[in-house]
Amino acid sequence: MKVFIACLGTETNSFAAMPTGWTNFEETMLYRGDATKHTPSTFSLPLHVWRKATEERQGQVVESVAAFAQPAGTTVKSVYEGLRDEVLADLRAAMPVDIVLLSMHGAMTADGYEDCEGDLLSEVRKIVGPDVVIGGELDLHCSITPEMIEAADVLVTFKEYPHIDVAERAEEIFTICQAAHEGTANPVMAVHDTRMINMWRTPVEPMKGFVADMQASEGTGDILSVSFAHGFPWQDVPHTSAKMLVITDGDAELAASTAKGFADRLWDMKEETQGETVSIDDALDAAAAGPGPVVMADVADNAGGGAPSDSTFILRRALERGDRDLLIGYFWDPVAARFCEEAGEGESLDLRVGGKCGPSSGDPVDIRVTIKRIVHDAEQTFGDAQMTMGTAVWLSTDAGIDLILTSKRTQVFHPDGMEQLGITPANYKGIVVKSIQHFYAGFAPIASKVIYVSAPGAIPRDYAAIPYKRFDDKYWPRDDVSQL
Numbered sequence: 001m002k003v004f005i006a007c008l009g010t011e012t013n014s015f016a017a018m019p020t021g022w023t024n025f026e027e028t029m030l031y032r033g034d035a036t037k038h039t040p041s042t043f044s045l046p047l048h049v050w051r052k053a054t055e056e057r058q059g060q061v062v063e064s065v066a067a068f069a070q071p072a073g074t075t076v077k078s079v080y081e082g083l084r085d086e087v088l089a090d091l092r093a094a095m096p097v098d099i100v101l102l103s104m105h106g107a108m109t110a111d112g113y114e115d116c117e118g119d120l121l122s123e124v125r126k127i128v129g130p131d132v133v134i135g136g137e138l139d140l141h142c143s144i145t146p147e148m149i150e151a152a153d154v155l156v157t158f159k160e161y162p163h164i165d166v167a168e169r170a171e172e173i174f175t176i177c178q179a180a181h182e183g184t185a186n187p188v189m190a191v192h193d194t195r196m197i198n199m200w201r202t203p204v205e206p207m208k209g210f211v212a213d214m215q216a217s218e219g220t221g222d223i224l225s226v227s228f229a230h231g232f233p234w235q236d237v238p239h240t241s242a243k244m245l246v247i248t249d250g251d252a253e254l255a256a257s258t259a260k261g262f263a264d265r266l267w268d269m270k271e272e273t274q275g276e277t278v279s280i281d282d283a284l285d286a287a288a289a290g291p292g293p294v295v296m297a298d299v300a301d302n303a304g305g306g307a308p309s310d311s312t313f314i315l316r317r318a319l320e321r322g323d324r325d326l327l328i329g330y331f332w333d334p335v336a337a338r339f340c341e342e343a344g345e346g347e348s349l350d351l352r353v354g355g356k357c358g359p360s361s362g363d364p365v366d367i368r369v370t371i372k373r374i375v376h377d378a379e380q381t382f383g384d385a386q387m388t389m390g391t392a393v394w395l396s397t398d399a400g401i402d403l404i405l406t407s408k409r410t411q412v413f414h415p416d417g418m419e420q421l422g423i424t425p426a427n428y429k430g431i432v433v434k435s436i437q438h439f440y441a442g443f444a445p446i447a448s449k450v451i452y453v454s455a456p457g458a459i460p461r462d463y464a465a466i467p468y469k470r471f472d473d474k475y476w477p478r479d480d481v482s483q484l
Helices: 022-028 045-056 077-094 117-126 146-149 166-182 207-217 252-268 282-287 312-323 335-343 440-446
Strands: 001-009 029-032 060-068 097-101 131-138 154-157 187-191 225-229 243-249 295-298 326-332 346-355 365-383 385-397 401-406 432-433 449-453
Touching: 001 045, 001 077, 001 117, 022 029, 022 060, 022 077, 022 385, 029 131, 045 060, 045 097, 045 166, 060 077, 077 117, 097 117, 097 166, 117 146, 131 166, 131 295, 154 166, 154 187, 154 243, 166 225, 187 252, 207 225, 207 252, 225 252, 243 252, 282 295, 282 312, 282 432, 282 449, 295 440, 312 326, 312 365, 312 401, 335 346, 335 365, 335 385, 335 401, 365 401, 440 449
Parallel strands: 001 060, 001 097, 097 131, 131 154, 295 432, 295 449, 326 401, 326 432
Antiparallel strands: 029 060, 187 243, 225 243, 346 365, 365 385, 385 401
16 A cells, blocks of 8 residues: 655635745744644654554655745745646645545635635546545635635544644544545535634534534444535635535435534524624723733734734733733744843843734833843744744733743744743743734643633634635524525
8 A cells, every 4th residue: 555645735815915935834834745744733743653553554655845824915826836736746746645634624725726725636636536535634624616625535623723623623534535545435515605704613512512412413324434524714715614524434314414414403402603702991990800811812913813912902902901910922023032032041121022013913011121031943842743933932911911922923833832941830920922822721720710712813803704705605603694
């Protein structure tokens, strides 16, 4: 058995002003044939799983490009085509192969390509022909398109948000694809549109039970896999809405009916699964009232959704109110981080923080800070992977608010990203994390309460008001439910 593995992806925010180019890929993840020799990140982790599984079965692995960029705006055309063509050239050189396994995001758009995954899978199919098994692992914030379904044999999304099951889904894909190659399974995929735009939090009910039921159905009769593709609300493409994806062993009717059944359940609990957000003042009041730490998610400034991660709205309001004993991070501010490096640990200086990337970032904040700690090549845990932060800087202020800067744009994933600086997060009354949900697995165990804050930012939470141009279907919550 000869297995070809590769990774190419990013999550595209169609409304973000930051283009996704070579520098973003180089700073985030870019390997050419040797990703499995390095510490796994979220999207290279499947390659590690697939190599191990293949070699345990005395198979041969051909490893190609592993490229992923921090979510931002549209990918530059030449960058996407260059990376895609490297993968395709490696595949041609590797032929003949038995299985192709691709780690992708599922919400990647480039200039001239609104469905990069569909394009990549289609080009792979042209090379390998109809008999080679093609499998793909996707982030659950993906758009499932007809082109993807037509070109691939097996598509599986993460089930959990935060994404703590990347390795398990990679194993699931390998198992199904191996069975298809050996002729012991005939994967058939069906998709059902939920007609909804939302963000679903899987660690809490009712979504926790919904995911458990998805998993319980797998292995029942001929059902091989059940995925819920949540969609990425800020990718403006024709297939943005959330969809159920079911794979069965040769039973198209069962796949379709199962997908519809789960989609109907989601529809019935749509109001219950709407995430509650509170105002900045209400969040800060909760932190002040205690007990701490109250973890406050600055959801509109999440780098993982294409936001700059340098907005100052919560910081400014906390300063105006005189709130103290707060920790806020991570501010993507390589300029301020550089100034801190020049000054050195233990020094105090007047520093301009954040507000550098446009109106959605707010105005910069000028504040007196003391540099507590600087860590180069900082990292934080995300599931089974380690994510880079660049240079991380811990600052204390005379106002009683501590800040963390990073030279690489990243959301907050885990407390260990703060602990490496010498910080004990649990000692603060309030912790503001620039993230939507991926922080949850690491921070919920230490939090007295988790709050989602409706601050301004680059990722608006009013799903009914997202100014789509390419996505023109009716959907909840924008349109009259009776018309859907």
